[in-house]
Amino acid sequence: MPLRSAPLPRMAGHLSFMRAQTKAISDVRPGDLAVLGVPFEDTSAPYAGQSLAPRALRETSVYFGWHANPQFSHPVDIDARQDISTDGLHERLCDLGDFSMGSEDAVHATLRAVVTQINKIGACAVILGGSDHLSEKVQGALPMCQTAQLGGKPRDASGFHIAPVSESTTLTKTSNSARQLTELTEWRNTSRPLFVRFDLSVFETSLSALCDQPRLGGYDLDTVSHWLSALGQLDVSAIMLTGLNPSRPGMGVVKVGQRLMVTALLAFIYARLGFGIIPPTRQISKESVTT
Amino acid sequence: MTAAISTFDPPLSQPGYRLFDGPLRYVGDVSEGQIGVVGMPSDWTHSSRLGTRFGPDALRRATTLLQSMRPQGTSFDPDTGRRTMPATDWLADCGDAEIIAQDVDATTQAIGTMTEGLTAAGAIPLALGGDHYNSFPACLGYSRGLGKRAPNARFGYIQIDGHLDFSDSLGAWGSHNHATNARRISELPNIDVSNMVWVGIAGWVDGGDLALIEEQGGKVFSASDVHKLGPAEVMRRALAHAMRGCEELYLSIDIDAMDAGYLPGTGSIVHSGITPRQYYDLLDGLAEAPLGGLDIVEVSPPLDPSERTEFLAAEMLFRILRRFRTRSVTEL
Numbered sequence: 001m002p003l004r005s006a007p008l009p010r011m012a013g014h015l016s017f018m019r020a021q022t023k024a025i026s027d028v029r030p031g032d033l034a035v036l037g038v039p040f041e042d043t044s045a046p047y048a049g050q051s052l053a054p055r056a057l058r059e060t061s062v063y064f065g066w067h068a069n070p071q072f073s074h075p076v077d078i079d080a081r082q083d084i085s086t087d088g089l090h091e092r093l094c095d096l097g098d099f100s101m102g103s104e105d106a107v108h109a110t111l112r113a114v115v116t117q118i119n120k121i122g123a124c125a126v127i128l129g130g131s132d133h134l135s136e137k138v139q140g141a142l143p144m145c146q147t148a149q150l151g152g153k154p155r156d157a158s159g160f161h162i163a164p165v166s167e168s169t170t171l172t173k174t175s176n177s178a179r180q181l182t183e184l185t186e187w188r189n190t191s192r193p194l195f196v197r198f199d200l201s202v203f204e205t206s207l208s209a210l211c212d213q214p215r216l217g218g219y220d221l222d223t224v225s226h227w228l229s230a231l232g233q234l235d236v237s238a239i240m241l242t243g244l245n246p247s248r249p250g251m252g253v254v255k256v257g258q259r260l261m262v263t264a265l266l267a268f269i270y271a272r273l274g275f276g277i278i279p280p281t282r283q284i285s286k287e288s289v290t291t
Numbered sequence: 292m293t294a295a296i297s298t299f300d301p302p303l304s305q306p307g308y309r310l311f312d313g314p315l316r317y318v319g320d321v322s323e324g325q326i327g328v329v330g331m332p333s334d335w336t337h338s339s340r341l342g343t344r345f346g347p348d349a350l351r352r353a354t355t356l357l358q359s360m361r362p363q364g365t366s367f368d369p370d371t372g373r374r375t376m377p378a379t380d381w382l383a384d385c386g387d388a389e390i391i392a393q394d395v396d397a398t399t400q401a402i403g404t405m406t407e408g409l410t411a412a413g414a415i416p417l418a419l420g421g422d423h424y425n426s427f428p429a430c431l432g433y434s435r436g437l438g439k440r441a442p443n444a445r446f447g448y449i450q451i452d453g454h455l456d457f458s459d460s461l462g463a464w465g466s467h468n469h470a471t472n473a474r475r476i477s478e479l480p481n482i483d484v485s486n487m488v489w490v491g492i493a494g495w496v497d498g499g500d501l502a503l504i505e506e507q508g509g510k511v512f513s514a515s516d517v518h519k520l521g522p523a524e525v526m527r528r529a530l531a532h533a534m535r536g537c538e539e540l541y542l543s544i545d546i547d548a549m550d551a552g553y554l555p556g557t558g559s560i561v562h563s564g565i566t567p568r569q570y571y572d573l574l575d576g577l578a579e580a581p582l583g584g585l586d587i588v589e590v591s592p593p594l595d596p597s598e599r600t601e602f603l604a605a606e607m608l609f610r611i612l613r614r615f616r617t618r619s620v621t622e623l
Contacts, residue, residue, distance in 0.1 A: 066495075073498050078492045078511070078514075083498060132467060220564070222564070253593065253595075255340075255560065256552060
């Protein structure tokens with residue numbers, strides 16, 4: 001699909017993540033970032049509405065679709081005073097669309113199959129949830145995978161857990177100092193796939209009211225972005241976004257939660273593609289970034 | 292047939308709220324040195340999330356309610372360490388401009404005519420948005436009025452904002468919308484880009500727009516600059532830069548420079564990290580600035596069910612208008 005030749009209002013046109021090209025899974029190439037939505041409702045969640053998250057995340061992501069908007073010259077990170085490269089973004093970021101909802105077993109089987117296939121291709125799955133229960137199915141599709149987790153309920157004691165603080169985990173990180181980033185590289189086993197769980201609850205609760213299970217003591221945007229940038233420099237097989245509920249009573253119109261998540265996810269995407277905006281002193285990768 | 296009611300003649304009052312519970316007056320009746328309020332209930336020039344057309348009413352209500360809770364007599368102001376009492380007859384509300392949703396030019400002229408009349412008479416126009424495009428017609432009228440009152444005078448410009456709004460055009464909205472207001476203002480005859488300063492810019496900006504500003508001598512302070520330098524220092528530098536060779540200052544307050552976690556009720560949210568306290572300190576830095584005109588924009592009540600946005604914005608007005616609305620007791 002070619003780049004558009006004229007500006008398009010954000011709410012108009014085909015909705016894809018960051019205005020990325022849409023692809024069939026068979027067309028995904030090694031090194032691609034393949035976005036897929038899982039609009040799945042967790043029936044045990046305290047509020048209904050998680051299934052609306054993939055669409056909300058895509059709608060917000062269009063704000064960052066510079067690469068597909070000929071109106072803009074080039075984006076600049078005004079805080080870092082640094083140009084944001086977009087070279088290759090349009091070629092390597094693609095949107096596979098949403099899962100069709102069926103029976104729970106069918107969804108689980110499909111999710112496992114899709115993640116397995118993307119992993120075999122050598123691409124990275126960017127999964128827009130939805131219920132975080134499905135993250136277990138993603139883990140199941142990545143044999144012997146290691147899990148790095150930002151926010152959410154810790155499910156794997158051997159994983160690398162990044163805020164909020166939990167007493168049940170072995171490695172809990174409350175900041176991203178150089179020492180802790182070094183611990184991440186020491187924890188990482190490059191012979192195993194890496195799965196990143198990114199839950200909205202990693203953010204300080206006062207920054208967003210759109211999380212079903214908010215916790216105090218979370219991170220600010222800058223810290224989460226730096227962690228995701230660090231993780232994005234590793235050979236991640238899949239990242240799953242969970243915890244966003246756009247229909248939280250009275251707060252859906254505010255859209256703060258999805259903006260926080262997508263803004264932070266950009267750091268991951270940019271690091272994954274090899275053109276980060278994070279200062280080199282904050283980068284710690286020992287793995288080669290797929291190019 | 293209903294008989295005409297001729298015996299019931301109650302004293303009538305203006306329905307609704309006025310800013311700071313001030314009197315309602317025609318533009319021509321506002322005095323020199325007074326603040327003249329102009330409502331701009333228009334959001335047709337915003338590109339995504341609407342609702343700012345309800346902003347002027349929300350600001351009028353919030354300032355009136357907050358004012359009613361403040362001391363009505365002499366009191367100690369903890370922010371300035373001074374004893375003050377409320378000023379009288381310092382502000383008049385001129386109501387709303389005529390907004391014609393399908394006609395940007397007519398709306399522009401309607402707003403501009405009001406702020407021009409106020410400025411030419413020596414009053415200080417305070418325009419209430421509306422989306423940020425409306426800052427252009429408000430400043431257009433100010434520029435014209437200044438040209439009448441002081442033909443050789445030039446004005447500096449400070450925009451506190453999460454965004455530059457310096458695009459020449461924006462997609463389907465063309466050249467007149469909430470992303471082009473600063474660019475249109477830069478084209479007015481009695482201002483130069485080198486006297487324009489942006490404060491609080493966050494996230495990503497268009498590199499071409501940024502380069503154009505800086506090549507022409509404009510100054511941009513990011514949200515990070517506010518964190519690193521402190522709001523007082525940033526505003527000291529901003530004011531010094533804006534006022535070089537200028538007699539007056541036009542201030543555009545876009546509330547969206549404040550972090551969306553605090554202030555979600557606005558069309559184009561940013562996660563800038565500027566806190567309410569920092570924002571107020573920025574405005575306090577303009578306490579003695581030679582304000583010629585100002586606007587406050589992007590208050591969108593439907594986007595914030597908690598209503599805290601309009602009260603945060605109202606407090607911004609309390610800050611920037613402190614020297615008008617209070618008198619030091621030593622002055623009495």
